[in-house]
Structure formats: structure tokens, C-alpha cells
Amino acid sequence: MNKNSPSELTQTESVYLSAAKDANRTNLYCLAVLASLAVISTIFNLIGIFSIQRAVMYPSMMVCFTTFVLPIAIYLINDKAMKRDSVLQKKWFRNVIITCAFVGIGFICVTLSFHATILLAIPPLMAAQYRYRKKLFFVVFILTLVLVPVSIYGSFFFGTPDRNFIKGMLTEEESLILANRLKIATPKRMLDLFTHYTLPIQLGILAVLVLVRMIIFRNGKMIETQIALSEKVREEMEQKNEIHDKILNVLVNLIETRDVNTGEHVTRTKKLVGMIARALQKEDKYKSVLTDETVIRMENAAPLHDVGKIVVSDTILLKPAKLTADEFDKMKIHTTKGGELLDRLFSDMYDEEFLQTAKDIARYHHERWDGKGYPNGLSGEEIPLCARIMAIADVYDALISSRVYKPPLSAEEAFDIMLSDSGTHFDPDIMRVVVTIKDDLFALANNSADRRNISA
Numbered sequence: 337m338n339k340n341s342p343s344e345l346t347q348t349e350s351v352y353l354s355a356a357k358d359a360n361r362t363n364l365y366c367l368a369v370l371a372s373l374a375v376i377s378t379i380f381n382l383i384g385i386f387s388i389q390r391a392v393m394y395p396s397m398m399v400c401f402t403t404f405v406l407p408i409a410i411y412l413i414n415d416k417a418m419k420r421d422s423v424l425q426k427k428w429f430r431n432v433i434i435t436c437a438f439v440g441i442g443f444i445c446v447t448l449s450f451h452a453t454i455l456l457a458i459p460p461l462m463a464a465q466y467r468y469r470k471k472l473f474f475v476v477f478i479l480t481l482v483l484v485p486v487s488i489y490g491s492f493f494f495g496t497p498d499r500n501f502i503k504g505m506l507t508e509e510e511s512l513i514l515a516n517r518l519k520i521a522t523p524k525r526m527l528d529l530f531t532h533y534t535l536p537i538q539l540g541i542l543a544v545l546v547l548v549r550m551i552i553f554r555n556g557k558m559i560e561t562q563i564a565l566s567e568k569v570r571e572e573m574e575q576k577n578e579i580h581d582k583i584l585n586v587l588v589n590l591i592e593t594r595d596v597n598t599g600e601h602v603t604r605t606k607k608l609v610g611m612i613a614r615a616l617q618k619e620d621k622y623k624s625v626l627t628d629e630t631v632i633r634m635e636n637a638a639p640l641h642d643v644g645k646i647v648v649s650d651t652i653l654l655k656p657a658k659l660t661a662d663e664f665d666k667m668k669i670h671t672t673k674g675g676e677l678l679d680r681l682f683s684d685m686y687d688e689e690f691l692q693t694a695k696d697i698a699r700y701h702h703e704r705w706d707g708k709g710y711p712n713g714l715s716g717e718e719i720p721l722c723a724r725i726m727a728i729a730d731v732y733d734a735l736i737s738s739r740v741y742k743p744p745l746s747a748e749e750a751f752d753i754m755l756s757d758s759g760t761h762f763d764p765d766i767m768r769v770v771v772t773i774k775d776d777l778f779a780l781a782n783n784s785a786d787r788r789n790i791s792a
């Protein structure tokens with residue numbers, strides 16, 4: 337009576353998946369922002385607002401655009417990536433994304449400002465925390481240690497505008513400083529630049545990274561706790577479902593032992609319900625109603641269709657002859673009592689949809705399409721679909737089974753009777769589909785252990 341279909345994700349997988357999806361999406365946004373900044377800085381450089389040396393700008397620009405555009409394009413054209421985590425689960429692609437992010441950060445670091453680098457490095461770091469926490473942190477740390485000096489010395493040699501880089505904002509004095517920078521560096525200048533400029537900045541960066549690492553660590557712990565909790569809840573649910581299934585099996589066995597029908601009836605009707613429902617799934621009319629979950633629910637609820645017989649006395653239930661009108665009236669209450677019993681016994685145990693299906697089947701499986709059935713005299717599509725399917729399975733199986741008051745019919749004879757009752761007893765639309773699986777119904781009848789002596 338497992339309510340999860342095999343294709344359904346476990347709670348833990350869902351938690352991982354949604355965390356990973358969030359991280360991937362943020363990564364993508366970060367790449368897009370970096371790419372936009374690269375475009376803006378390129379345009380500014382081309383129209384001469386930035387005073388970046390073009391010999392530096394162009395090669396890095398080419399590398400940068402290629403590496404930005406490639407992962408975004410792959411990500412966007414693969415529609416699966418936004419639905420499932422399939423693309424980013426591929427190691428090579430993950431590495432491309434990380435590499436591109438850092439090439440981008442490096443580019444901005446060299447061409448714009450290391451302050452921008454730090455600000456832009458934080459979002460990808462935060463986004464990637466769910467997947468590659470430790471590795472990423474150390475890679476960023478090492479790269480930053482390398483990139484910041486590169487930026488500083490790059491400014492020194494190539495005159496990259498670190499501050500006041502917009503030409504119009506430069507004072508005469510600043511222009512002189514800039515011009516001075518363009519002169520060949522001496523070791524003394526390099527050391528000064530490192531001790532007074534690079535070192536304090538790198539210490540500041542280190543502090544920021546430690547802070548980011550702390551946030552990442554904390555968030556990671558929160559996700560792990562969430563996953564552990566959902567695991568626990570899932571285990572508890574499974575245990576609960578197992579107990580419920582055992583109780584249900586006891587109940588079904590109890591009905592079987594009291595009834596004149598054999599256990600084969602329960603097994604066969606369950607199979608028949610499944611076969612009919614699956615055949616209906618192929619029809620446009622039922623496609624949206626009969627999902628895989630609904631069919632499994634119907635199959636699992638089918639063995640409970642006669643649960644109400646528990647309140648019918650043995651003299652009626654085990655009578656080796658046809659019932660009198662009075663006895664038949666008493667037998668009829670097994671439908672309403674079945675519904676009530678399921679409600680009373682299982683309302684806290686099973687999910688609402690399963691319980692509703694089981695109750696509908698128990699209560700309405702003796703209703704007829706023409707409204708002459710019992711207990712409510714419902715007609716047509718007023719009768720729940722699961723009960724209309726159950727009615728076909730129940731009657732077909734009764735016809736092909738032997739009873740103390742009647743011999744079994746052959747599968748063909750039974751099927752002919754069923755067909756003649758289409759539109760009166762049974763839903764004609766469902767019967768039309770049942771005809772298409774006639775061979776399967778015959779095979780089921782002829783392969784059953786209690787019917788092997790009956791020629792088809």
C-alpha cells in the first residue's frame with residue numbers, strides 16, 4: 337500500500353534538489369551580472385572614458401566574453417537544467433562555471449577595481465555554498481591573493497585607473513601621478529606599494545572571506561539539519577505506513593475467511609481494476625483524471641470493496657443457496673457499512689485521497705449505470721469512476737468463479753454477459769475500452785489457480 341510511486345522523489349532528494357537549484361540559479365545570475373559589467377567596461381573603454389591600455393583590454397576582453405557566453409548558452413539551451421539539476425551535476429560543466437566565474441572576477445579585478453572584485457566574488461561564493469563549499473573557499477582565497485597583487489602591479493605598469501578612473505574626474509595632480517606610474521617600476525616602489533597598499537587590502541579581503549566562510553558554514557549546517565529532519569520524518573512515515581498495511585491485510589484476510597469467495601477473488605479483482613484503469617489511461621477523456629498515482633490508489637483500495645461484509649451474519653454470508661429478498665436486503669448494507677467502517681477505522685491512518693477512493697469503492701461498487709443499483713441508486717457519472725471500474729471487475733470475477741449456488745462460467749461466456757449489460761449495469765464508455773483488453777481478461781481468468789480445470 338505504498339503511496340509513493342517509484343518515480344517520486346524522496347523528501348531528502350527534494351531538499352537537496354531545491355537547494356541545488358537555488359544555488360545554480362544564483363550562479364547563473366551572478367555570471368550574467370559579471371558579463372554585463374564586462375560589456376559596460378568594454379564600451380566605456382572603446383569610447384575612451386576609461387584610460388585602460390587597449391593592449392591589456394582586448395585580449396582579456398576576448399577571453400572573458402568567450403568564457404561568459406559559453407556556460408550561459410549551454411545552461412539556457414538545455415531546458416532540463418532549469419527543471420532538474422542534470423547539467424550542473426556534470427563535473428566538467430561545474431568546473432567550466434567555476435573557471436568562468438573566476439576568469440570574470442580576474443578580468444574585473446585587472447580592468448576595474450579590486451573593490452568591485454570583492455563585492456562580485458561574494459554572491460557566487462554564497463551561491464556555491466551548497467555544493468562545493470570547502471574547495472571553493474580555498475580556491476577563492478588563493479586566487480584573490482594572486483589577483484589583487486596582479487591588479488595593483490597591473491595598475492602600476494599599465495596605468496589602469498584604480499581610483500578616479502574616469503578621465504574627466506582626474507585633477508591635474510592626479511594626471512601627474514598617473515603619468516608617474518607609467519614610468520618603469522623600481523624595487524623600492526614595488527615594496528612600498530606592497531606594504532602600504534596591497535598588504536592592508538589583502539588583510540581586509542581575508543577578513544571578508546573569513547566572514548563569508550562563517551556564513552557558508554552556518555547555512556550548510558542548517559541544510560544538513562533540514563535534510564536529517566526530513567529523513568527522520570520519512571522513516572517515521574514509512575514505519576507508520578507499514579503498520580497500517582499490516583492492519584489492512586489482517587482486515588482483508590478476515591473478510592476472505594468469512595466470505596464464501598476465495599482469496600483469489602480479492603487478488604483477481606485488484607488485478608482487474610488495475611488492468612481496466614491502465615487501459616482507460618490511454619483514452620483522452622480519462623488521461624487527466626487517471627494519473628499513475630490514482631491508478632495505484634484504486635488498485636490498493638480494491639481489496640477493501642467488501643469490507644462491510646464483516647457486519648453481515650454468517651447465515652446469510654455462508655448460505656449455500658440463493659438469498660431471499662429479506663436476506664438480500666441485509667446483504668446490501670455491506671456497502672454503506674463498508675464506507676462507515678473505513679471512515680471510522682482509517683480516518684487518521686491513511687491520506688485523505690486513498691481513504692476517499694476506498695470509501696467510494698466500498699460504498700458504490702453495487703451501483704448501476706442505469707440507476708437501478710444500491711445503496712443510493714446513483715446513475716451514470718454520478719457514480720465515482722473508481723466504483724464504476726470496481727463494479728466491472730467484481731461482476732466479471734463473480735461470473736468466472738464458482739459459488740456454492742452456481743458453477744463458474746467460461747471467460748467468453750462471462751464476457752458476453754458483461755457486454756450485454758453495457759449501458760444498463762456498466763458504464764458503456766468503460767466497457768468499450770474493456771473490449772480492447774479482452775484477451776488480457778481471458779488470460780487472467782484462465783491462468784488463475786482456482787480455475788485451471790475450467791476450459792476457456
Ligand SMILES: [Fe+2]
Binds near residue numbers: 670701
Ligand atoms: Fe460487494
